[in-house]
Every structure is written in structure tokens, then in C-alpha cells.
Amino acid sequence: MRMKPNRNQFTWGITIFLTAAAILVLFFFLFRGSAVSSGIHTLNRSLAGILIGIILTMILAPIGDWIENRWFRPYYVNKGIDLSKPEYTRYFRRTRKWSVFLTELILILVLILLALLIIPSTIHSVIQIINNITGYIRNLTRTINQYLEHIGAVRNADGKVLFESDNLQNLLENISGQITTYVNKTIIPNMDKIVKQVSDSVVQIVKSAVDLLVGIIVSVYLLYSREHMSGQFKKFAYGVFREDVANVMVSECRFIWKTFAGFFSGKIVDSIIIGILCLIGLSVLRTPYAGLLSTVVGVTNIIPFFGPYIGGIFGFLLLILIDPWQALYFAVFVICLQQFDGNILGPKILGNSTGLTSFWVIFAIMLFGAMFGMVGWVIGVPIFAVLYSWIRRAVNYRLSRKNMPTQAEVYSGIGAVRNGVMVSAADVPVGGDNHFAGLFHNRNGVHSDRKDTMDTEHPDPNDTVDEVHQNREKERAAH
Numbered sequence: 505m506r507m508k509p510n511r512n513q514f515t516w517g518i519t520i521f522l523t524a525a526a527i528l529v530l531f532f533f534l535f536r537g538s539a540v541s542s543g544i545h546t547l548n549r550s551l552a553g554i555l556i557g558i559i560l561t562m563i564l565a566p567i568g569d570w571i572e573n574r575w576f577r578p579y580y581v582n583k584g585i586d587l588s589k590p591e592y593t594r595y596f597r598r599t600r601k602w603s604v605f606l607t608e609l610i611l612i613l614v615l616i617l618l619a620l621l622i623i624p625s626t627i628h629s630v631i632q633i634i635n636n637i638t639g640y641i642r643n644l645t646r647t648i649n650q651y652l653e654h655i656g657a658v659r660n661a662d663g664k665v666l667f668e669s670d671n672l673q674n675l676l677e678n679i680s681g682q683i684t685t686y687v688n689k690t691i692i693p694n695m696d697k698i699v700k701q702v703s704d705s706v707v708q709i710v711k712s713a714v715d716l717l718v719g720i721i722v723s724v725y726l727l728y729s730r731e732h733m734s735g736q737f738k739k740f741a742y743g744v745f746r747e748d749v750a751n752v753m754v755s756e757c758r759f760i761w762k763t764f765a766g767f768f769s770g771k772i773v774d775s776i777i778i779g780i781l782c783l784i785g786l787s788v789l790r791t792p793y794a795g796l797l798s799t800v801v802g803v804t805n806i807i808p809f810f811g812p813y814i815g816g817i818f819g820f821l822l823l824i825l826i827d828p829w830q831a832l833y834f835a836v837f838v839i840c841l842q843q844f845d846g847n848i849l850g851p852k853i854l855g856n857s858t859g860l861t862s863f864w865v866i867f868a869i870m871l872f873g874a875m876f877g878m879v880g881w882v883i884g885v886p887i888f889a890v891l892y893s894w895i896r897r898a899v900n901y902r903l904s905r906k907n908m909p910t911q912a913e914v915y916s917g918i919g920a921v922r923n924g925v926m927v928s929a930a931d932v933p934v935g936g937d938n939h940f941a942g943l944f945h946n947r948n949g950v951h952s953d954r955k956d957t958m959d960t961e962h963p964d965p966n967d968t969v970d971e972v973h974q975n976r977e978k979e980r981a982a983h
């Protein structure tokens with residue numbers, strides 16, 4: 505007789521397969537970390553266009569929905585056509601084609617506008633910096649020399665001379681000589697390698713442009729058929745898994761989409777606004793290369809937490825060669841701008857889209873940055889936000905099953921939980937071997953050994969604080 509596996513057996517088979525796959529992945533991460541890292545980077549480079557397309561879809565989907573709901577659907581509603589009904593599918597497809605076309609047209613126009621505003625100014629600024637770099641270095645050296653002549657010597661709090669101006673000038677001349685020697689002996693003989701690296705950089709820029717083009721094409725397909733692809737996934741989930749499992753999968757996928765879409769769209773809008781405000785502020789301050797610096801600040805602002813510092817440090821180091829006072833003004837302005845972004849603008853746009861504190865944001869950037877490079881700096885925060893949310897909800901579910909509170913603040917002052925009762929940290933001894941005795945007890949709650957010691961060390965959770973102290977005094981007196 506031929507046995508046909510039932511639905512539960514098939515589900516268990518998939519579960520076992522996924523578990524085995526997870527074990528293999530963990531094994532390779534632990535013992536073949538370099539190979540896994542190389543594979544991840546290769547996969548990342550291969551799928552860069554698709555990843556860009558998915559991110560563009562998350563950003564553009566709200567715009568496409570707004571165009572449909574604001575322009576096209578009211579037109580068909582006035583004609584008595586319900587686009588959600590199957591008999592009007594051809595009208596829905598026509599609406600979707602136009603909404604996708606207008607959405608992608610907006611994207612292309614924005615990219616062209618940014619290119620026209622940024623690229624000429626950036627190229628002009630870079631050429632001007634290269635042409636004037638020697639003058640900037642002379643200007644910086646002259647400023648340092650004037651300062652050293654003014655102070656004469658550097659002293660500590662006790663008045664002891666640490667460096668005299670002549671010594672510092674000799675030190676600067678020594679450093680300048682070492683730089684010249686390095687250029688003559690290292691850079692000039694290796695110009696062929698430098699040219700090769702520059703050529704590789706140009707090729708990488710061309711590849712990035714191709715990836716962007718592929719991403720736009722992928723986003724067109726995803727925007728047009730996102731309901732169909734969503735239906736295919738739900739069909740697979742409800743066809744393979746139990747109803748409750750499929751419901752969880754669908755709900756979590758919607759949560760992932762909401763988290764990623766909210767983060768990317770909000771971060772892009774936030775960075776554009778910061779770049780524009782930076783350009784206006786630097787223009788008012790008459791800062792050199794305002795267009796280039798504003799572009800760097802706006803682009804790096806996409807990277808959470810570290811991005812503003814990266815853009816600010818780059819601008820400061822550039823301006824200090826030209827005018828140290830302008831560098832100081834720029835640093836103060838960028839700090840004020842980032843405070844405005846972090847405390848006012850960012851929360852208004854992003855809200856609580858990630859639910860992560862600053863510590864976990866830094867942790868996510870460092871972890872996924874090490875795994876995926878610069879891409880990890882951007883996508884690490886929403887990925888970790890999803891993982892953090894899953895762990896938090898699982899822990900809260902387990903606590904609710906035990907009739908315990910789920911607020912973290914409640915646990916900050918406790919030292920132990922005994923029979924469901926929280927005991928203050930002041931009433932629980934720190935360390936000691938007796939703490940491990942509580943781990944070894946049978947199902948009846950009787951400790952396997954050292955019961956007498958446990959009874960004297962740990963108070964009855966029903967006792968008050970005064971009764972606990974009185975019992976301990978009696979025990980000490982008896983000993």
C-alpha cells in the first residue's frame with residue numbers, strides 16, 4: 505500500500521530541513537568565517553542591481569499609491585467602475601501602468617536635477633582643490649608659524665616648557681621633508697599602480713551606474729506586479745503550512761516591509777532636506793565649496809549615527825587647509841544642523857520606525873558593516889530592528905505566560921525572582937556558591953543538596969524586609 509505524507513509530515517519535513525540549513529550556516533560562520541564573508545561580498549556585488557531595485561520599490565511605492573488614489577481611482581469611481589473587481593482588471597492594469605510611469609518619471613527627473621546641481625559643482629570644486637592644494641598647504645604652514653611665533657613656547661600647568669617654537673617649527677619641517685621623501689620614493693615610482701587603481705575606481709563607478717539602471721528596471725517590474733507577487737507568496741504559505749503558521753508568516757512579512765519602507769523612504773527625505781539646509785547655511789556663511797560639502801553631508805547622512813560625523817570630518821579637514829576659521833564655522837554649523845536633525849527633523853519624519861536605542865543602532869552598523877561593507881551601514885539598522893522586534897515579542901510572550909510584567913523598567917531594581925515574587929537587589933547577596941544550588945532541584949521543589957544552607961541564605965518571599973533582617977540577625981546569633 506502506498507503511503508502518502510500528510511500535511512503535518514510535510515510541514516515537519518520543511519522544519520527539519522530549515523533547522524539543518526541553519527546549523528550548517530552557523531557552522532560555516534564559526535569555522536569558515538573568511539569564506540562566508542567572501543561569499544557574502546560576492547553575492548552582494550552580483551545582486552546589487554536587484555537590491556537597489558527593491559530599495560527603490562520601497563521608496564517609490566507610497567508615491568505610486570498616492571498617484572493612483574488621488575488621480576486615477578476617483579476618475580473611475582465617478583464612472584461607476586470598481587478597480588478591485590475582477591471584471592475591471594483591464595482598467596486596473598491601465599491605471600497601474602500610468603502610475604508606475606509617472607512614479608519612475610518623477611524618480612528620473614529628480615536624479616537628473618540632482619546630477620545637474622551636484623556634478624558640475626563637484627567637478628569644479630575638485631579641480632580647484634587640486635590646482636590650489638600647494639597654496640592651501642603654504643597657507644596652513646604660515647598660520648601655524650604665526651601662531652608659534654606669537655606663543656613662543658608651549659607650557660604645561662606648572663609652567664614647564666614642553667616645546668619651544670623653534671623645536672615645533674623644526675618638527676614641522678621634518679614632517680614636511682618626510683612627506684616629500686615619501687612622495688619621491690613611494691608614490692612617483694608606483695604611478696602605474698596608482699593609475700591602475702584610478703582606472704579600477706572609474707570601472708567601479710560605471711558598474712554602479714549600471715547597477716542603478718538595473719535597479720530602476722527591477723523597480724518598474726516590482727511596482728507593476730507587487731500585488732501579484734504578494735498573492736503568490738500568500739498562496740504558497742497557505743498551501744504548504746498550517747493556517748496559524750501561514751498567518752504569522754504573512755503578518756511578519758508585512759511588518760518587515762513596513763519597517764524597511766518606512767526607514768528608507770524617511771531617511772532619503774531626511775537626507776535631502778539636510779543637504780538643502782546645509783547648502784543654504786554654507787552659502788550664507790560664504791563657505792568655500794558649499795555645493796561639494798553640502799552634497800557630502802547629505803549623502804553621508806543616509807548612514808545612521810556615523811554618517812553626519814563622516815561628512816563633517818571630511819569638510820573640516822578640507823576647509824582647514826583653506827581657512828581655519830571657516831573650518832571652525834563649518835564644524836559649529838554642522839553640529840547645530842545635526843542636533844536639529846536628530847532631535848526635531850528626524851523624529852518628525854522617521855518617527856519610531858526602528859524602535860532601537862542609540863546603542864543598538866551603533867551595534868547594528870558595526871555588525872552588518874563588517875559583513876556587507878558600506879551597504880551594511882545602510883541596511884543593517886532595519887535588519888537588526890526586525891530581529892530585535894522578534895526577540896522582544898518572543899520574550900514578552902514568555903513573560904506573559906508566567907504572569908510577569910513585560911516592562912524592562914520593572915526589572916532594573918530586582919536581584920532575584922522567587923516563586924513569581926520579585927526580590928529587591930539589596931536583599932539578595934552578590935555571588936556565592938549557594939546561588940547555583942537553586943538550579944539543581946527536583947520537580948517537587950526540594951533541593952537536591954545544601955537545603956539547610958539555602959534556607960538560611962534565601963529569605964521567604966512572603967516575609968517583609970524587616971522580618972528578613974530579623975531572621976538573619978537570629979541566624980547570626982545562633983551561629
